Amino acid sequence: MTGRIDAAGILIEDAAGVRTVTLNRPHRKNALDWPAWCTLRDVLEGTARDGDARALVLTGAGGPFCSGADISTPDSRHPADKMRILADVAMALHDLQIPTIAKVSGVAVGAGWNLALGCDLVAATPDARFSQIFARRGLSMDLGGSWLLPRIVGLQQAKRLALLAEMIDAAEARDLGLVTWVVDADEIDAFVARQARRLADGPPVALAQIKTLLNEGADRSLRDALAGESRAQVVNFGTTDAAAAYAAFADRTEPVFTGRWAIPAPGTMPRTEIGENGNA
Numbered sequence: 001m002t003g004r005i006d007a008a009g010i011l012i013e014d015a016a017g018v019r020t021v022t023l024n025r026p027h028r029k030n031a032l033d034w035p036a037w038c039t040l041r042d043v044l045e046g047t048a049r050d051g052d053a054r055a056l057v058l059t060g061a062g063g064p065f066c067s068g069a070d071i072s073t074p075d076s077r078h079p080a081d082k083m084r085i086l087a088d089v090a091m092a093l094h095d096l097q098i099p100t101i102a103k104v105s106g107v108a109v110g111a112g113w114n115l116a117l118g119c120d121l122v123a124a125t126p127d128a129r130f131s132q133i134f135a136r137r138g139l140s141m142d143l144g145g146s147w148l149l150p151r152i153v154g155l156q157q158a159k160r161l162a163l164l165a166e167m168i169d170a171a172e173a174r175d176l177g178l179v180t181w182v183v184d185a186d187e188i189d190a191f192v193a194r195q196a197r198r199l200a201d202g203p204p205v206a207l208a209q210i211k212t213l214l215n216e217g218a219d220r221s222l223r224d225a226l227a228g229e230s231r232a233q234v235v236n237f238g239t240t241d242a243a244a245a246y247a248a249f250a251d252r253t254e255p256v257f258t259g260r261w262a263i264p265a266p267g268t269m270p271r272t273e274i275g276e277n278g279n280a
Contacts, residue, residue, distance in 0.1 A: 009036035011061065012043055017054040017200035018193075019047055026062025029107060031070035034077065037085045044092035055199040056096065057192055058119055059103035066112025068133065083142065086111060090144040093118040094215070097208035099199040103192045105185060109133045109167075114143040117152065117178065120211060123192050125185040128170040130178065135165040151218050152177050203241035204259035209233075238263055 009032065011022040021043055023030040032040065047053050060066050075082070093100065093115070102108075102116035105125040110133045116122050132149070134141050141149075141162055149158035153176045160166070173179040183191045199207065209232035217225050236242055240262045241255070248255035 008039040009033070010039045010043055014053065016197075017052065018057065018196045019050075019053040019055070020057045020059065021047075022059050022061050023066050024061045025070070026060070026064070028070050028072065029064040029067035030060040030062075030112070031067045031072070032111075033070040033073060034075060034082070034085070037069075037089060041085060041088045041092055044089065044096065047098070048092065048096055054098055054202075054204055055196045056098055056100045057103055057196050058093075058100060058115065059192075060106070060112075064106035065102070065104040065108040065128070066115055067107050068110030068112045071137075086143050090114070090118055094144070097211065098204070099202075099207055099211065101192055101196055101199075103188060104128045104170075104179075105188070107131075110137075111143040111145075114141070114145040114148060117148045118144055121180045121195070122178070123181045123183055123188060123195070124170040124173065124179045125188055126170050126182055127185065128173070128179075128182075129167050130170075130173050131165055131167040132162045133165050135163060201257065203236075203239070203245070203255075203257040205239045206236045206241060206257075209236060 009023065009025040011020075011024040013020045013022070021040070023032065023036070023040075025031065025033075025036060047056060069082075069086075099121070100119040102119035102122045103124075104116050104122060105128055107129050108116050109129075109131040113130050113132065116130075132141060132145060134145075140146075145162070149161060152158075153161070157176060161168070168176075170179055170182045174182050181191070213225070213228055213232055216228060220228065238261060239258075240260045241257045243262065244255040244257065
């Protein structure tokens with residue numbers, strides 16, 4: 001997937017390894033209808049298969065980030081089908097091996113907020129507002145909010161946010177650990193572009209291992225985490241990136257990370273002379 005694609009309310013732009021996915025329904029405060037949810041799922045799953053994308057930015061067009069699911073149009077689909085597509089989107093975002101940044105301005109409520117929480121990092125403008133609005137609609141949380149919130153803020157604060165469905169501002173969200181950075185509106189585009197560039201230029205295999213270890217860490221014992229770290233580090237040393245980083249450190253230069261596998265392919269290993277007794 002390259003260039004600029006606009007389909008079913010989702011805009012995709014690629015630039016030098018950074019994929020920007022924009023929720024493009026500003027007339028509905030970027031609330032997503034069925035076609036948009038399906039397209040977002042397909043984009044995220046396609047990104048997972050695309051080796052060219054090394055970082056992803058998720059944002060909204062025209063001001064608001066996302067006001068959740070669009071309930072303005074009657075839809076006869078069974079609720080189970082609607083929930084299945086939301087679950088697919090949440091898992092596709094969570095399973096992405098590349099780093100993700102949510103760039104948030106305006107409202108991020110309901111499933112829209114949980115889309116942002118599903119990203120690895122969140123940058124918000126001071127005017128951003130957040131709410132687990134579900135209880136006001138007679139609903140319970142979806143798009144992974146019941147799993148994400150308590151892991152970030154703890155059980156008691158998660159209950160407060162979900163049960164009371166309060167609207168909080170960017171400063172409080174940052175204080176609770178729900179926002180990584182608060183950046184002025186006239187600076188946020190450049191700021192997120194810099195962070196995405198840093199991530200895209202990083203060692204792709206190592207960043208994927210780090211992300212997986214951290215995502216899994218909350219549900220693991222220390223013993224399991226240590227075993228996972230050992231396996232991940234072996235994978236990292238199998239790439240050219242570790243050697244490139246060491247060499248750059250020695251040379252006082254900046255490394256170029258590619259994620260390429262350093263082990264020669266079968267049949268390309270140097271041959272060893274074997275003596276008559278079978279010894280090298």
